[in-house]
Amino acid sequence: MNRELLKISQLKKYYHLSRKKMIKAVDDVSFSVKKGEVLGIVGESGCGKSTLGKSILQLTKPTSGNVIFLDQELTKQSAKEVRRMRRQFQMIFQDPYASIHPRMKMKDVLEEPLIVHKLGTRAERKEVVRSMLELVGLDVSYGERYAHQFSGGQRQRIGIARALITKPKLIIADEPVSALDVSVQAQILNLLADLKEAFELTFLFISHDLSVVRYISDRVAVMYLGKIVEMADTHSLFHQAKHPYTEILLAAVPVIGKGEAAELLFHNEESSTSEKGCPFYGRCHKREAICKDEKPLLEEVSESHYVACHFINREENR
Structure with a gap:
């Protein structure tokens, strides 16, 4: 196994x-x-x-x-x-x-x-x-x-x-x-x-x-x-979803009695397709200055849990 x-x-x-x-x-x-x-x-x-x-x-x-x-x-x-x-x-x-x-x-x-x-x-x-x-x-x-x-x-x-x-x-x-x-x-x-x-x-x-x-x-x-x-x-x-994109995907799953505000967490800008910066920068509600200029690496933030996000990785290492 x-x-x-x-x-x-x-x-x-x-x-x-x-x-x-x-x-x-x-x-x-x-x-x-x-x-x-x-x-x-x-x-x-x-x-x-x-x-x-x-x-x-x-x-x-x-x-x-x-x-x-x-x-x-x-x-x-x-x-x-x-x-x-x-x-x-x-x-x-x-x-x-x-x-x-x-x-x-x-x-x-x-x-x-x-x-x-x-x-x-x-x-x-x-x-x-x-x-x-x-x-x-x-x-x-x-x-x-x-x-x-x-x-x-x-x-x-x-x-x-x-x-x-x-x-x-x-x-x-x-x-x-x-x-x-x-x-x-x-x-x-x-x-x-x-x-x-x-x-x-x-x-x-x-x-x-x-x-x-x-x-x-x-x-x-x-x-x-x-x-x-x-x-x-x-x-x-x-x-315990950590990446902003995952959080929004989960929030959008239909649940009885839940409102429909999840999609409002997206910014309306286009996703980044440039060589530098996080590809989710334009739509992220947690973005910081570093996210625009530096591409995040997929890193282990807890046991067998990997996230590619500057915000999460810095938060976890504080």
């Missing part, structure tokens, strides 16, 4: 729009994930969560940095070597309908990864597909259906089954329940929790929904403009 399954070091993914304009989708991100852990990645749309997940899996090539998985440096491997490793790490997408071939029956969709990785005989693959359908709560007969014949929740179960069918060690779940009704969300989250125990899985769970992340995660990392600004175990982050 203490072994690091995944280690990310100074990972960057930049997109050059022109000679002078560049988007830093993932900007110098470092963290590790232990075997059997669920690390939640949360933040606003556009903060770089999905790009981070795709960069880790080498679905998009990082600009620089290191991704070490099962003691293998993925960023230095060839496409053929990464493809061979994909049996050990898989992705659950937000919209499974967009990633499922519309003219393939579900039994063929599920069998395809087994064929690609040359796992089992034809009879053995058919049996694995049947077992996996039952495991995710679908009738075996559904294998004869096409994607358009399923509801959103059922399609996501198919997506989960396809991700698990090669028995991977790591699953990156990219907004897996955001497109579903609340009642269906609960069913899928419970299914993922059960499968985590059954398969001894490690999850990187990406979401903009703090309630979902709180339910399923052991630790949470908060991203803002490509950077991790706070990271802690779930209880500490939700009860």
Whole structure:
């Protein structure tokens, strides 16, 4: 349980729009994930969560940095070597309908990864597909259906089954329940929790929904403009949030009887995209002069609780 399954070091993914304009989708991100852990990645749309997940899996090539998985440096491997490793790490997408071939029956969709990785005989693959359908709560007969014949929740179960069918060690779940009704969300989250125990899985769970992340995660990392600004175990982050951005995100979570003043804590200025200064400076209600000119580092302010904020780091060290 203490072994690091995944280690990310100074990972960057930049997109050059022109000679002078560049988007830093993932900007110098470092963290590790232990075997059997669920690390939640949360933040606003556009903060770089999905790009981070795709960069880790080498679905998009990082600009620089290191991704070490099962003691293998993925960023230095060839496409053929990464493809061979994909049996050990898989992705659950937000919209499974967009990633499922519309003219393939579900039994063929599920069998395809087994064929690609040359796992089992034809009879053995058919049996694995049947077992996996039952495991995710679908009738075996559904294998004869096409994607358009399923509801959103059922399609996501198919997506989960396809991700698990090669028995991977790591699953990156990219907004897996955001497109579903609340009642269906609960069913899928419970299914993922059960499968985590059954398969001894490690999850990187990406979401903009703090309630979902709180339910399923052991630790949470908060991203803002490509950077991790706070990271802690779930209880500490939700009860003792320290970064101003995290505080505002938590205050915006709907609670019965709570007012709607949370968003007023944001300043109306644009976020900083310059090389110097805190990227949250323009919107921060706790900003100080140093924040405009010096970029804060992600530092440990208490046991396993990391924050990138001049205000918090100086306060903690007084």
